[in-house]
Amino acid sequence: xxxxxxxxxxxxxxxxxxxxxxxxxxxxxxxxxxxxxxxxxxxxxxxxxxxxxxxxxxxxxxxxxxxxxxxxxxxxxxxxxxxxxxxxxxxxxxxxxxxxxxxxxxxxxxxxxxxxxxxxxxxxxxxxxxxxxxxxxxxxxxxxxxxxxxxxxxxxxxxxxxxxxxxxxxxxxxxxxxxxxxxxxxxxxxxxxxxxxxxxxxxxxxxxxxxxxxxxxxxxxxxxxxxxxxxxxxxxxxxxxxxxxxxxxxxxxxxxxxxxxxxxxxxxxxxxxxxxxxxxxxxxxxxxxxxxxxxxxxxxxxxxxxxxxxxxxxxxxxxxxxxxxxxxxxxxxxxxxxxxxxxxxxxxxxxxxxxxxxxxxxxxxxxxxxxxxxxxxxxxxxxxxxxxxxxxx
Numbered sequence: 040x041x042x043x044x045x046x047x048x049x050x051x052x053x054x055x056x057x058x059x060x061x062x063x064x065x066x067x068x069x070x071x072x073x074x075x076x077x078x079x080x081x082x083x084x085x086x087x088x089x090x091x092x093x094x095x096x097x098x099x100x101x102x103x104x105x106x107x108x109x110x111x112x113x114x115x116x117x118x119x120x121x122x123x124x125x126x127x128x129x130x131x132x133x134x135x136x137x138x139x140x141x142x143x144x145x146x147x148x149x150x151x152x153x154x155x156x157x158x159x160x161x162x163x164x165x166x167x168x169x170x171x172x173x174x175x176x177x178x179x180x181x182x183x184x185x186x187x188x189x190x191x192x193x194x195x196x197x198x199x200x201x202x203x204x205x206x207x208x209x210x211x212x213x214x215x216x217x218x219x220x221x222x223x224x225x226x227x228x229x230x231x232x233x234x235x236x237x238x239x240x241x242x243x244x245x246x247x248x249x250x251x252x253x254x255x256x257x258x259x260x261x262x263x264x265x266x267x268x269x270x271x272x273x274x275x276x277x278x279x280x281x282x283x284x285x286x287x288x289x290x291x292x293x294x295x296x297x298x299x300x301x302x303x304x305x306x307x308x309x310x311x312x313x314x315x316x317x318x319x320x321x322x323x324x325x326x327x328x329x330x331x332x333x334x335x336x337x338x339x340x341x342x343x344x345x346x347x348x349x350x351x352x353x354x355x356x357x358x359x360x361x362x363x364x365x366x367x368x369x370x371x372x373x374x375x376x377x378x379x380x381x382x383x384x385x386x387x388x389x390x391x392x393x394x395x396x397x398x399x400x401x402x403x404x405x406x407x408x409x410x411x412x413x414x415x416x417x418x419x420x421x422x423x424x425x426x427x428x429x430x431x432x
Contacts, residue, residue: 109143177220266290
């Protein structure tokens with residue numbers, strides 16, 4: 040005999056009726072650790088978990104909710120099955136602390152241990168390198184983090200290279216791949232190392248709260264910049280690193296000096312030197328005029344010895360003016376040369392070219408597709424080409 044099928048609504052309604060009819064499930068207390076807190080329009084959502092299970096919880100009327108991820112709590116309420124979403128939630132009416140959660144306790148203990156060992160000592164922090172040309176990034180190859188870093192680099196200074204060491208940023212053995220990435224860049228030609236990932240719960244950030252990652256950062260010979268989580272997230276990685284950035288985008292800004300700002304700085308310095316040279320020349324010229332006038336007024340009264348002494352003074356003054364002018368001119372030549380090196384047209388003369396698509400600079404093969412028209416700019420002109428095929432590395 041063939042069974043008669045029931046609808047999803049019928050089954051979901053039946054499940055809801057079972058929960059609603061079970062009096063033993065009303066106003067019960069459950070103990071566990073808070074994780075994944077989010078507050079949307081005054082409603083608090085979080086997960087209550089232990090070592091073997093997790094429970095979705097929701098608080099509809101708790102304006103003074105002041106608990107954090109990792110808190111071990113006792114919640115009181117009732118399970119509710121929502122037919123439309125097919126989801127079981129535990130509707131919480133009260134929350135009280137029951138101690139510190141296991142993960143947060145581990146974090147506190149490891150932080151205290153590393154602090155005693157000197158891992159956070161400010162005297163051991165390395166200074167941010169100057170004139171950064173290549174950045175090693177330890178993060179996932181997927182997601183928005185690496186793209187945020189690249190986008191900021193493209194906007195501020197597209198001449199800086201970014202080398203990615205792709206790692207797992209959460210889950211089992213993620214901390215080992217992160218440590219391996221840091222060690223890899225210690226033997227690779229980069230100016231500094233950025234360890235980055237987006238925000239997440241305490242569990243998501245756990246790989247960055249491990250001793251294996253802390254050891255890799257502490258033992259690094261190269262500057263390590265931590266950009267893990269959101270601005271309010273703090274990890275062991277942040278404390279051990281030489282510098283913490285609140286977000287991956289800010290980390291990229293710290294590493295990528297604005298090429299236009301540097302150019303303007305050189306131009307301001309050139310202007311300052313020009314004005315200083317003019318001021319010195321005018322001052323020395325006035326002195327020379329005064330001496331010449333004095334010499335002319337007293338020429339008839341001067342004897343040969345006095346004339347020789349005055350001539351020597353004039354010659355010394357001329358030598359001093361020439362030396363001052365030579366030094367200032369030399370500084371002007373150096374700064375002019377630096378500005379010239381930053382000039383894109385000078386870079387093109389070295390044999391480089393710029394590839395554009397729709398008037399935007401192309402830095403990756405993934406920015407174009409087959410049959411796109413591209414413009415290749417040389418030092419003395421440009422050509423338009425059509426992409427027939429692509430070959431990724």
